[in-house]
Amino acid sequence: MRKLLVITVTLAALTVMLQAQGRGGRGGRGDAPGRGDGREAQGGVLTDNGGIRYINPGSPTIPDAEINSHPIPRMPDGHVDLTGPWVGGGSNGDIERDGGLKPGELPLQPWAKEVRDKRLSKDEPYTACLPMSVPRVNPYPWKFVYGYTSEGLTHMYVLHETGDAGAHRVVYMDGRPHARNWVNNWWGHSIGRWEGDTLVIDTVGYNDKFWFDSRGTPHTEQLHTIERWTRTSWGRIENDFTLEDPGALTKPVKLHFTGRLLRPDRQTGKADLMEFICLEDNEYGQAAQIKVGTGTDGKK
Amino acid sequence: MRKVGILLAALSIFGVAAPALAHHGFDTEYDANKKVKLEGVVTQVSWTNPHMRVYIDVTGPDGKVTNWNMELTSPNTIRRQGWGPDDLKAGDRVIFEGFGGKVVESRGSLQSIMKKSDMKPLFGPGGPDAAQPVKQ
Numbered sequence: 421m422r423k424l425l426v427i428t429v430t431l432a433a434l435t436v437m438l439q440a441q442g443r444g445g446r447g448g449r450g451d452a453p454g455r456g457d458g459r460e461a462q463g464g465v466l467t468d469n470g471g472i473r474y475i476n477p478g479s480p481t482i483p484d485a486e487i488n489s490h491p492i493p494r495m496p497d498g499h500v501d502l503t504g505p506w507v508g509g510g511s512n513g514d515i516e517r518d519g520g521l522k523p524g525e526l527p528l529q530p531w532a533k534e535v536r537d538k539r540l541s542k543d544e545p546y547t548a549c550l551p552m553s554v555p556r557v558n559p560y561p562w563k564f565v566y567g568y569t570s571e572g573l574t575h576m577y578v579l580h581e582t583g584d585a586g587a588h589r590v591v592y593m594d595g596r597p598h599a600r601n602w603v604n605n606w607w608g609h610s611i612g613r614w615e616g617d618t619l620v621i622d623t624v625g626y627n628d629k630f631w632f633d634s635r636g637t638p639h640t641e642q643l644h645t646i647e648r649w650t651r652t653s654w655g656r657i658e659n660d661f662t663l664e665d666p667g668a669l670t671k672p673v674k675l676h677f678t679g680r681l682l683r684p685d686r687q688t689g690k691a692d693l694m695e696f697i698c699l700e701d702n703e704y705g706q707a708a709q710i711k712v713g714t715g716t717d718g719k720k
Numbered sequence: 721m722r723k724v725g726i727l728l729a730a731l732s733i734f735g736v737a738a739p740a741l742a743h744h745g746f747d748t749e750y751d752a753n754k755k756v757k758l759e760g761v762v763t764q765v766s767w768t769n770p771h772m773r774v775y776i777d778v779t780g781p782d783g784k785v786t787n788w789n790m791e792l793t794s795p796n797t798i799r800r801q802g803w804g805p806d807d808l809k810a811g812d813r814v815i816f817e818g819f820g821g822k823v824v825e826s827r828g829s830l831q832s833i834m835k836k837s838d839m840k841p842l843f844g845p846g847g848p849d850a851a852q853p854v855k856q
Contacts, residue, residue: 474793474829475830475833476793476797477801479797479800480800542748549770560794560797683800685800695769695796696796698770700768703771703791703827704749706821707749707750707823708748708750708821709823709824
């Protein structure tokens with residue numbers, strides 16, 4: 421009887437461990453698992469959802485104990501400084517989980533669930549160096565860049581370190597409306613405004629080629645996103661995210677992500693993005709002799 | 721003691737079963753059953769995107785030399801931990817562990833690597849340039 425008890429307890433513990441690993445998800449080319457807050461990138465050799473370990477110490481970020489060690493900075497014109505660089509703040513492994521929902525709470529239409537279940541991580545478009553788009557971020561840093569002209573802050577740019585995230589994303593801050601007769605594309609058409617210290621970005625005009633996560637969660641060209649970015653401390657930025665897509669969801673849904681400030685470089689004392697040329701030597705798939713990165717299969 | 725034995729047996733089963741239960745994952749490319757621990761001589765360290773690679777000549781029992789192509793994460797990630805080209809070079813004799821490729825076994829995932837001369841793990845958190853934190 422005692423032996424049975426030991427076995428039962430052991431198996432229960434293993435089940436918990438297994439579930440914990442299974443939540444890890446994984447970027448297509450071996451990047452750290454995603455939880456949407458960059459927390460997985462806190463040093464140490466990481467374990468992916470297959471339980472296999474590999475050298476990936478992650479992008480170092482400011483720990484919780486230091487997030488208020490400096491005041492929240494401001495730009496010369498008084499706007500809050502959201503520059504970063506940040507790690508996390510979006511989806512990666514599973515948008516449903518990363519965004520704070522419980523399993524099954526993302527209101528996908530039946531066809532979208534079916535597509536998600538059929539997709540394989542090897543077919544992620546970004547494994548072929550294509551953009552990840554919104555709201556996805558892999559575990560590499562990204563930043564906001566303020567675009568000032570003689571007319572003030574007219575543009576905000578989002579730069580991702582990884583070339584496969586796309587070279588840059590433009591957010592128009594000059595008050596223009598969404599474009600008409602738009603050709604849908606990877607980043608869509610983004611217009612931004614300030615609500616106090618919160619940057620609100622409204623985007624339409626996306627194509628349906630990118631995936632929200634390595635799980636393969638799909639969307640359609642009816643996608644409409646609203647990001648509300650607030651720097652709540654020196655070390656953290658929050659993204660209150662509204663997802664609307666009448667083509668793939670049964671109703672709009674609100675998600676939440678947290679970005680963590682990238683730790684300053686040890687030599688320079690500054691934190692910044694580094695060069696990343698995705699196509700330089702992308703050998704993903706060759707160890708298994710498989711063709712990868714062909715998943716740009718939007719709803720037909 | 722018997723309890724420990726039972727626990728170890730269960731852990732052993734778990735270790736084999738976990739990858740099979742993954743929905744999508746790392747096992748797209750690599751085989752969890754092809755764990756390797758080898759000694760060899762580095763022929764090249766590629767600080768390339770999207771991921772770093774270390775190429776290592778390993779001489780088998782029959783004298784045949786196989787050049788292993790071992791994958792890490794991005795070079796930027798390793799740089800941010802304080803490592804650079806001076807820390808591992810062609811000609812260094814190393815001991816390394818990892819997992820072989822599903823089809824091409826010598827294309828592997830690098831779990832750990834250290835120079836035989838000092839046996840210190842390379843490319844993890846806290847590289848040589850990370851010894852003294854700076855304030856922002």
